Structures are given as C-alpha cells and as structure tokens.
Amino acid sequence: MNIRTRRHLAFTAIAAFTGFSCLLAGSPAAAQDYPTKPIKFLVGFTPGGSADLVSRFVAQKMSERLGQPVVVEQRMGATGIIAQDAVAKAAPDGYTMVLLTGGHPTSAAIKKTLPYHPVNDFGMISTIIEYPMAIGVRPDSPIKSFPDLLARAKAEPGKLSMSSAGTGSLHHLLGEWIKIESGTEMIHVPFKGAAPAYTELLGGRIDVFIETMTFLNVNFKNGQVRPLAVSSSHRLKDFPNVPTISETLPGVDPTSWLGLVVSPGTPPAIVSRLNRELRAVLAEPATAERFAALGGIPAPSTPDEMRTRVQREIDRWTRVVKLRNIERQD
Structure with a gap:
C-alpha cells in the first residue's frame, strides 16, 4: 500500500468518524444526557x-x-x-x-x-x-354593559374612543374584531402600554379600556374600573357576573x-x-x-x-x- 492510498484511507476514516459523531450528537442517546x-x-x-x-x-x-x-x-x-x-x-x-x-x-x-x-x-x-383580555370603563361612565357599549357605538359612529397598547397589538386587533362583528365604529387610541391608557381612562379622555386581566384583575376588584366583558370562552370564577364578549358576539373569544x-x-x-x-x-x-x-x-x-x-x-x-x-x- 503506497503513501497516497494510506492517506486516502486515513482521511476517509476521519470523515466517517466526524459524520458519525454529528449523528450521535443529535441521537436519542445524546438527548438523554441533556442538559449538561x-x-x-x-x-x-x-x-x-x-x-x-x-x-x-x-x-x-x-x-x-x-x-x-x-x-x-x-x-x-x-x-x-x-x-x-x-x-x-x-x-x-x-x-x-x-x-x-x-x-x-x-x-x-x-x-x-x-x-x-x-x-x-x-x-x-x-x-x-x-389570560383573557377584558373591556372596562370608568366607574362613573354612562356605559353600563357590553351590549350598551355596542348600542351607543352604533347610534353614534366614531364618537366613542377605545384604547390599545399600540397599533397592531392584541388589544388593538381585538377592538377591530369587535367592530367587524358588531358593525360599529369607534376611535382607536394607541398607547405605549397599560399605564398611560389607564391614566387617560380615569381622566375621562378615553371612553373604553382594553387590557389583559393581568392588569385589570386588581382594578376590577378594587372598583377603579367597571368591567363590561372578558374575552374568555366562559365567565371567570372571580367575576361570575361579568359576561363574556362571545355572549354578545359569538366566536369572539381571543x-x-x-x-x-x-x-x-x-x-x-x-x-x-x-x-x-x-x-x-x-x-x-x-x-x-x-x-x-x-x-x-x-x-x-x-x-x-x-x-x-x-x-x-x-x-x-x-x-x-x-x-x-x-x-x-x-
């Protein structure tokens, strides 16, 4: 066996071993050792x-x-x-x-x-x-329920304002979906997060607040925000008297x-x-x-x-x- 042949065999063996090692790294045996x-x-x-x-x-x-x-x-x-x-x-x-x-x-x-x-x-x-999204208003708001909100929005298109956590956010698109299904028009007011929108709600500069229950859970319980509806498929244990959006608009339950x-x-x-x-x-x-x-x-x-x-x-x-x-x- 000449030198060239021996080198060829050696390189072939190294390549084969390298390939085998790569396969072994992704094998069930290697995964069993995870994480190291x-x-x-x-x-x-x-x-x-x-x-x-x-x-x-x-x-x-x-x-x-x-x-x-x-x-x-x-x-x-x-x-x-x-x-x-x-x-x-x-x-x-x-x-x-x-x-x-x-x-x-x-x-x-x-x-x-x-x-x-x-x-x-x-x-x-x-x-x-x-966690569900939720819709709320100020405690002194004339809007008393989710159906009332839609009735007012339909009667006066473009008058009521609805907050979101920014254009394209889940809050925003939920509001737009509600408009599609209810045939209403409301003004979208984007904010950079929940806190500034909450401040504007309490100050009377926006009418409707859309946020996650992560933020609204405490605010509903302490009476700072009046709940109108939640987006879950069923009513929440802690808020049994708050209806779901889908009770009024079937299928809207993101x-x-x-x-x-x-x-x-x-x-x-x-x-x-x-x-x-x-x-x-x-x-x-x-x-x-x-x-x-x-x-x-x-x-x-x-x-x-x-x-x-x-x-x-x-x-x-x-x-x-x-x-x-x-x-x-x-």
Missing part, C-alpha cells in the same frame, strides 16, 4: 411585567427539574422580535429558548416582514399561561398567552424532555396559585397543539387586518 450546562431563557420584554414574572417563576421551577440553571436574560427591543430572532437563528441544541406571547401572531399579521418565519423557524414546546419555544431543528427527544418538564411545573398547585395572582391559568399543550394555535391566530388576525384596512408596518 446552563440554559439561556431569553425574554424580550421589560423587567417587572407579567412576561418577566412568569418567565422567572418558570425558569426557577425548570432549573429544579432539569438539574441545570435556567438563566433568564432580558433581550429587549422591537416588541420581542430581537429575542425571538436570536433563538430562531441559534444552534438547535436546546440551550437557548425564548418566550412567545399572544402578540407573536399579531406581529406576523401586522408586520410587512419579519426576520424569521413565525411558525417554521421555532421549535414549539408548550404554551405556559393563558385570549392572551405566553409560551416556550426553542430553535428549529432541535432534536425531538430534547423537545419532548422540555415539554414533559414544563407540563410537570404547570401541574403544580403552586403554579396555579402564582398564575391566579396574575389573572391567568396554567395552559399546558403539546408542541403540535401550540404550533396549530399560533398558525390559527396568525390567520385570524391577518383577516382582521385586511377587513379593517389596517396599514401594515415596516
């Missing part, structure tokens, strides 16, 4: 908000179950898109994950382009928490949510492990108690169920954007 180092949990929203609070609670619980630190890392900007893009392009090894919110499908509907595919570029793990995803192409065994551990966390009584304080309930799902939900909501909000002729954003 800390996991980054990216959150694209400000500290102290509901997304941040839920993320830190879940990270702590997941750390205990996985035997490795799950480290929350704030990577803010572009309503979560920067953090999501980082995970969409990260190594598919399960060591970088990110929080998606109910605003993820609305971004897909309102944005002209995104740096990733909103469904295919994520490995879905599970939804985490679900809820906000948070969910966990990893990079696309992450081995199925790792996805399965994360789903299993997260669902175990969500089944704990302490989790239900913590989430109730935030106006929500645990919302475990399979990866396929989460994927189906995201796609369904993208389709729904895209329809609303088109029907209401809302200008898509760059």
Whole structure:
C-alpha cells in the first residue's frame, strides 16, 4: 500500500468518524444526557411585567427539574422580535429558548416582514399561561354593559374612543374584531402600554379600556374600573357576573398567552424532555396559585397543539387586518 492510498484511507476514516459523531450528537442517546450546562431563557420584554414574572417563576421551577440553571436574560427591543430572532437563528441544541406571547401572531399579521418565519423557524414546546383580555370603563361612565357599549357605538359612529397598547397589538386587533362583528365604529387610541391608557381612562379622555386581566384583575376588584366583558370562552370564577364578549358576539373569544419555544431543528427527544418538564411545573398547585395572582391559568399543550394555535391566530388576525384596512408596518 503506497503513501497516497494510506492517506486516502486515513482521511476517509476521519470523515466517517466526524459524520458519525454529528449523528450521535443529535441521537436519542445524546438527548438523554441533556442538559449538561446552563440554559439561556431569553425574554424580550421589560423587567417587572407579567412576561418577566412568569418567565422567572418558570425558569426557577425548570432549573429544579432539569438539574441545570435556567438563566433568564432580558433581550429587549422591537416588541420581542430581537429575542425571538436570536433563538430562531441559534444552534438547535436546546440551550437557548425564548418566550412567545399572544402578540407573536399579531406581529406576523401586522408586520410587512419579519426576520424569521413565525411558525417554521421555532421549535414549539408548550404554551405556559393563558389570560383573557377584558373591556372596562370608568366607574362613573354612562356605559353600563357590553351590549350598551355596542348600542351607543352604533347610534353614534366614531364618537366613542377605545384604547390599545399600540397599533397592531392584541388589544388593538381585538377592538377591530369587535367592530367587524358588531358593525360599529369607534376611535382607536394607541398607547405605549397599560399605564398611560389607564391614566387617560380615569381622566375621562378615553371612553373604553382594553387590557389583559393581568392588569385589570386588581382594578376590577378594587372598583377603579367597571368591567363590561372578558374575552374568555366562559365567565371567570372571580367575576361570575361579568359576561363574556362571545355572549354578545359569538366566536369572539381571543385570549392572551405566553409560551416556550426553542430553535428549529432541535432534536425531538430534547423537545419532548422540555415539554414533559414544563407540563410537570404547570401541574403544580403552586403554579396555579402564582398564575391566579396574575389573572391567568396554567395552559399546558403539546408542541403540535401550540404550533396549530399560533398558525390559527396568525390567520385570524391577518383577516382582521385586511377587513379593517389596517396599514401594515415596516
């Protein structure tokens, strides 16, 4: 055997070993060892908000179950898109994950382009928490009920004003969906978050407040805001006298949510492990108690169920954007 032949065989053996090692890294055997180092949990929203609070609670619980630190890392900007893009392009090894919110499908509907595919570029793990949207008015408002709101809006088109957390937000598109189904017109007033909209509501400068129950839970209980309706499919245990939107407008029952995803192409065994551990966390009584304080309930799902939900909501909000002729954003 000459030198050239020996070199060829050596290179072939190295290439074969390298290929085998790569296959082994993504194999069930390798996934069984997961995780062997800390996991980054990216959150694209400000500290102290509901997304941040839920993320830190879940990270702590997941750390205990996985035997490795799950480290929350704030990577803010572009309503979560920067953090999501980082995970969409990260190594598919399960060591970088990110929080998606109910605003993820609305971004897909309102944005002209995104740096990733909103469904295919994520490995879905599970939804985490679900909380309804709610509609409220000032305690001294002449609007006494949700049907009363729609009757007044129909009688005087364009007179009543309705807040949102920004153009293209879930709050905004819910308001637009209500207009579609009720045949009414109300003025959309966007704000940068719940706090400034709440201030304007109490000051009498806007008529109707749309927010998540995370914010309105306490305000309803202390009488600072009068509830008109919630967007859940059934009435809430803590507010049995508050009707659902769908009691007046059948089918209008969108809820906000948070969910966990990893990079696309992450081995199925790792996805399965994360789903299993997260669902175990969500089944704990302490989790239900913590989430109730935030106006929500645990919302475990399979990866396929989460994927189906995201796609369904993208389709729904895209329809609303088109029907209401809302200008898509760059």
